[in-house]
Amino acid sequence: MTELVREVSENDQLRADIYQLLAALLRSQPSPELLQFLSDLEIDTEDDSEMTKAWLALKLAANQFSGEQLEDEYFNIFYGVGSGEIMPYGSWFMTGSLMDKPLALLRQDLMQLGFEREENVKEPEDHVAALCEVMGVLILEAPGYRQLAFYQRHIGSWIARFCDSLAKAPSAAFYATVAQLAKSFFEVEQSEFEQLQLDIPVNCPGSEAEKKAAENAVEKIEPSTSELAS
Numbered sequence: 001m002t003e004l005v006r007e008v009s010e011n012d013q014l015r016a017d018i019y020q021l022l023a024a025l026l027r028s029q030p031s032p033e034l035l036q037f038l039s040d041l042e043i044d045t046e047d048d049s050e051m052t053k054a055w056l057a058l059k060l061a062a063n064q065f066s067g068e069q070l071e072d073e074y075f076n077i078f079y080g081v082g083s084g085e086i087m088p089y090g091s092w093f094m095t096g097s098l099m100d101k102p103l104a105l106l107r108q109d110l111m112q113l114g115f116e117r118e119e120n121v122k123e124p125e126d127h128v129a130a131l132c133e134v135m136g137v138l139i140l141e142a143p144g145y146r147q148l149a150f151y152q153r154h155i156g157s158w159i160a161r162f163c164d165s166l167a168k169a170p171s172a173a174f175y176a177t178v179a180q181l182a183k184s185f186f187e188v189e190q191s192e193f194e195q196l197q198l199d200i201p202v203n204c205p206g207s208e209a210e211k212k213a214a215e216n217a218v219e220k221i222e223p224s225t226s227e228l229a230s
Contacts, residue, residue: 008139008140012139012140013140015139015189015192016135016136016137016139016140017136018185019132019133019135019136019139020132020133020136022129022132022178022181022182022185023129023130023132023133023136024129025175025178026088026127026128026129026132026178027127027129028074029067029070029071029073029074029075030062030070032067035062035065035067035070038058038059038061038062039059039062039063041055041058041059043055043056043059049184050184050187051181051184051185051188053180053184054177054180054181054183054184054185055181057177057180057181058177058178058180058181060177061173061174061177062174064174065173065174069174070174072171073171073172073173073174073175074175076170076171077166077169077171077172077175085169085170085171085172086162086165086166086169088127088128088129088162089103089124089126089127089128090102090103090106090126090128090131090154090155090158091103091124091126093158093161093162094157094158098124099124102126102154103124103125103126105153105154106125106126106153106154107125109150109153109154110125110134113134113138113142113146113150115134115137126154128159128162131154131155134150135147135150135151135155138150144196144199147193147196148193148196148197151189151193152193155186156190156193159182159186160183160186160187162182163179163182163183163186164179164183166178166179166182167179167180167183
């Protein structure tokens with residue numbers, strides 16, 4: 001990132017941490033250390049919010065599955081023999097095909113923001129885990145208008161459908177709880193960004209540039225149900 005480090009609120013730190021947690025869970029099956037972390041979570045059971053319910057479900061699931069079971073589950077969902085049960089790519093959910101215009105636009109934006117692709121990473125940049133990683137960094141280091149622009153252009157329009165697809169994947173057991181947490185979190189994020197949009201002054205530095213860039217963004221085409229099926 002090229003932005004100056006800014007003061008981070010407790011809420012923003014928590015949001016960034018959740019983005020990084022989701023990135024880790026969606027990048028590969030959870031490590032033994034991550035499973036232990038989830039098993040040891042302290043959760044306020046008196047809170048009946050959807051997020052709390054999701055945390056409780058994920059904690060319970062972390063205590064129920066072995067590493068071998070989770071490796072098989074992750075493989076079946078995201079890779080499979082020939083293809084996985086769902087596609088974890090933004091381009092697929094926005095256009096119904098892979099390596100499409102949204103990926104090209106994403107690569108331009110990542111370059112402008114100072115992100116560089118690691119040579120050992122084989123997945124396209126619009127993998128949901130990679131996008132969560134970027135958002136985690138932006139929340140800690142970038143001004144609000146950049147966070148808002150990135151979320152709206154590359155995540156907001158399709159992430160709920162991804163969560164629904166993950167929850168319904170035939171092999172999803174542990175990952176059904178990951179989908180539950182992700183959907184609850186992104187619903188909160190949507191409200192967070194709607195408020196942020198109201199709070200950003202019209203004359204905020206860079207806001208006009210972001211507005212013009214958004215207007216020039218590729219048209220997002222909703223894929224049909226048959227196209228989303230895998």
